[in-house]
Amino acid sequence: MQTATTPVKRALLSVSDKAGIADFARALAAMGVELVSTGGTARLLRDAGLNVKDVSDLTGFPEMMDGRVKTLHPGVHGGLLALRDKDDHVAAMEEHGIAAIDLLVVNLYPFEKTVAAGADYDTCIENIDIGGPAMIRAAAKNHAHVGVVTDTEDYAVVLAELDQHGGLTLELKKKLAANAYARTAAYDAAISTWFAKAIGDETPRRVTVSGTLRQSLRYGENPHQQAAFYVSGEIIEGVSTARQVQGKELSYNNINDTDAAYELVSEFDGDAPAVAIIKHANPCGVATGTSIEEAYRLALRCDPVSAFGGIVALNRPLTEEAAREITKIFTEVVIAPGADEAAMEIFAAKKNLRLLLTEGLADAGRGGDMIKTIAGGLLRQSRDAGRITADDLEIVTRRQPSEQELADLLFAFRVAKHVKSNAIVYARDGATVGIGAGQMSRLDSSRIAARKSQDAAEASNADRPLAVGSVVASDAFFPFPDGLLAAAEAGATAVIQPGGSIKDKDVIAAADDAGLAMVLTGMRHFRH
Structure with missing residues (x-):
């Protein structure tokens, strides 16, 4: 039988997060609720002047084994699981002296925070909560009679309900129970994920993912799709940790594109000032410069048409000069590791422009998993943290790349890692000058990138296509010489590509015939 409203006469409180x-x-006590608690929570409540019973008063046993055993007892679980409308349950409670618990307030040992802090194996194990999840699941199962609170943000909701109805309604108890099971599921997911990594199991038999709602979104990629933004327990600087200073609420596409932009610009952590401009998760311009405003101008030059309505990511704090440049065209989002006051004043005049500030850059070389859903399943892979340095390169042509070409080749290949395959990137002097993305043919990507360089030249009144004198990067090998020759025709002088095609000899010969310098990385960067 479902009980409509449950009066709360006794509450058990046992929390790690004591906020x-x-x-x-105190509010519960003012309503006449008897308080029962454990360990540090009980001490805190007594220090606050509240009358609190110890859980040992319910169980008849003291806390033991360093607190590992304190609530795993029929005196607690009987009080949570008993069906108050069944005579035999009530009789059993009376026979064994079990007191009903009407409200359970539990948040769990901080396992996720312990792992994130880099704690050792034994410390992580000790922060696996046993009694907490057991009580939560018991109370949630018996939600017809018991309310269960696992999040601090639900305190106010519960108090308002008690004040209005004199008890907890079935509707709220169901919501609290659903949230409680989601919390224990996420907790177990964090433990199982950590355990697999700790023992070196790269493909565990079962994998689980979880997230906490950050915000509901108006819609997804299209207006007929529902969407929401969830964050994991992993703390990585970027859109998930950023503080939104101003602007409209972020949309699904804004979040997706901003994440892509910040991941790309974070590749240049420790390098010169860098800017990435993103449209539909693809870069339309990336550049380094002597200042952040110069880097922005060079990135914009690559494709000023596509940059309209794009996302701008910076690897340095936003300056007044950069803010003036960025606000010359319509931009959806700017994300940066900080901003000066003058820059924020300039942005304040653009009420719809979203400004996100972070505490730093993302770790582009970090590990971790990437998960993609498919019909009926998941695809899981490690993050593409691969990086190429000059020492990794194999020069395969007669002509050696110059020092400037070598720097541009490495820059272009780093950008190509973040361009949807098939990816072709032309670069010159630390800036992209043409990008071809997401084509079914590498030849088409090469031609599109070359055309983009022509368009950019016309927009900037240059006397020749920007790809002339550039280098070109390919995210994967050239299956035939045609894509390479298209790059040569566009004016590229040097090429970086993974190699590994059965036609490598033909491609190398074509490069030699065209007078190109070509280096192989041995690493590809497909991005689908």
Whole structure:
């Protein structure tokens, strides 16, 4: 039988995150609720002047084994699981002296934070909560009679309900129970993920993912699709940690594109000032410069048409000069590791322009997993953290690349890693001058990139296509010489590509015939 409203006469409180618990308990006590608690929570409540019973008063046993055993007892679980409308359950409670618990307030040992802090194996193990999840699941199962609170943000909701109805409604108890099971599921997911890594199991039999709602979104990629933004427990600087200073609420596409932009610009952590301009998750311009404003101008030059309505990511704090440049065209989002006051004042005049500030750059070389859903399943792979240095390159042509060509080749290949395959990137002097993305043919990507360089030249009144004198990067091998020859025709002088095609000899010969310098990386960067 489903009980409509449950009066709360007794509450058990046992929390690791003690934010707000004293005020919540004080409000419960003012409503006549008896408080039962454990360990540090009980001490905190007593220090706040509240009358609190120890859980040992319910169980008849003291806490033991360093607190590992304190709530795993029929005196607690009977009070949570008993069906109050079944005579035999009520009789059993009376026979064994089990007191009903109407409200359970539990948040779990901080396992996720412990792992994130880099704790050792034994410390992580000790932060696996046992009694907490057991109580949460028991209370959630018996939600017809028991309310269960696992998040501090639900304290106010519970108090408002008690004040309005004199108890907890079935509707709220169901919501709390659903949230409780989601919390224990996420907790177990974090433990299983950590455990697999700790023992070196790269393909565990079962894999789980979880997230916490950051915000509901108006819609997804298209207006007929529902969407929401969830964050994992992993703290990585970027859109998931950023503080939005101004502008409209972020959309699904904004979040996706901003993430792509910040991941790309974070490739240049420790390098010169760099800017990436993104449209539909693809870069339309990337550049380094002597200042962040110069880097922006060079990135914009690559494709000023596509940059309209794009996302701009910076690897340095936003300056007043850069803000003036960026606001000359319509931009959806700017994300940067900080901004000066003058820059924010300039942006403030653009009310719809979203400004996101972070505490730093993302770790572009980090590990971790990437998961993609397919019909009926998941695809899981490690993140593409691969990086190429000059020492990794194999020069395969007669002509050696110059020092400037070598620097541009490495720059272009780093950008190509973030361009949808098939990817072709022309670069010159630390800036992209043509990008071809997402084509079914590498030849088509090469031609599109060359055409983009011509368009950019016309837009900037240059006397020749920007690809002339550039280098070209390909995210994967050239299957035939045609894509390479298209790059040569566009004016490229040097090429970087992974190699590995059965036609490598033909491609190398074509490069030699065209007078190109070509280096092989041995690493490809497909991005689908």
